[in-house]
Amino acid sequence: MLKPVKKKTLPEEIIEQFKQQIISGNWKPGDRLPPERELSESLGVSRTSVREALSAFTAIGLIEVRVGEGTFLASDIAPLYKRELSSKFLVKRGSLLEVVEARKIVETQLAYLAALRATDEDLNKMEKILDNMGKRIASQSSFMEYDVAFHFAIACAARNTILLETINAIAELFRSVHREVVELPGMPQLSYSLHNQIYEAIKKGSCAEAQEAMMKHLSVVEDRIKNMPLDDKL
Amino acid sequence: MLKPVKKKTLPEEIIEQFKQQIISGNWKPGDRLPPERELSESLGVSRTSVREALSAFTAIGLIEVRVGEGTFLASDIAPLYKRELSSKFLVKRGSLLEVVEARKIVETQLAYLAALRATDEDLNKMEKILDNMGKRIASQSSFMEYDVAFHFAIACAARNTILLETINAIAELFRSVHREVVELPGMPQLSYSLHNQIYEAIKKGSCAEAQEAMMKHLSVVEDRIKNMPLDDKL
DNA sequence: TGGCTCCAGTGGTCTAACAACCTTACATTT
DNA sequence: AAATGTAAGGTTGTTAGACCACTGGAGCCA
Incomplete structure (x- = not known):
């Protein structure tokens, strides 16, 4: 099989260049971009x-356009939230169950590997995240952030770049409904307790235990999704 | 809080209408949308x-545009996930041993699920691929293609879009060196035999056996990589 | 100071045309 | 009959140029 000769479209190439500008720091958050006419001339393409x-x-919330004023790079560093609103209605409950299944497979093994390979530094990071999580049981939104961060920390400790990026991609999909899962009464407390169990197992270096604790946590999530109101499935 | 004073832009309104079409089910996943010209006429706006x-x-992966063919609604979350995954994988790539570790984790479970869920059609496909593989033990290049196809068939039979795309992305990373692994003396025969074991287990519906057979296969691959000259490992 | 007009700059939208590309059907060659 | 080449029609990709609507500021005037 040969490689599929990809031909980029012009806007796609422009997007790439814009990304470069952002990554390189030439364009900073809040900055005003050059006018469309100027950009089209510089790039040698049409407006x-x-x-x-x-x-x-x-569409992904990275820039804000103000008529008569110009185009501005978003000052907010978390433009991912706008995207979730756009794509949320496509993620059906059935698909979510697939996602959880994938998480169960990947993350349990990640927990296993983390128990095997976590350094003191990794453990410190996890503990700090758990601390913050405990203090924020009341406020769902920031609780969720620490939740995601904890799973990310585990993936880091597992020392496998491929799986880390995989979980990262999955988390992005999951973010859109994570909120509804966490917002149920009693959920944050339960979630916090389960995360603690995972941490303790990793700290002990007990692979099987870590794996099992992670599985327990994700099974709870799975149950929550199965019991989600039907309106949310589409 | 006073007046939000909304002045929606034309494309924004169009986006809203498109969303409605999707939510209402008028446009279903995989559907081909009307041509741009037709849409612009129906909506009373310019192309x-x-x-x-x-x-x-x-930009958010909800539709796929094919030049000369038309515009299509994304069939499922797969495009969304694929987009995420590819953007992450572009940045980082792991060493070969990391890749194999990831494959061991994902593909063993994929084999497990395939044994659970494979239909007769799935099994036929696998058998046909194995047949072709057997006939091509001598020629490395096409042998490799069937090898990849077999793993892909298993992932399909496992019925999990997320893991399927994950394996696809990993396979892309792996493809570059797959050849060197297979080209060793005696390797095609061994590989063919191991693939057959996996197939038989899946056909029997024996999850544990399928999982184990896949693990055996990947362990062989792992050994081969460990014995490779150092330059090729990264 | 406060309000006014005017104006240059900017994004919003439209039209018409051509280019690049895919599929299909048909004709040609082998 | 099968493989190959060709033409046509439909579709997205891209452009140029024009006009409109809105914003901010400069400068004028009471």
């Missing part, structure tokens, strides 16, 4: 193509 | 505005 590229950035 | 709206949907 239409530039606008389509900008339209894509707008 | 430019329609294209900007579509550009936004493309």
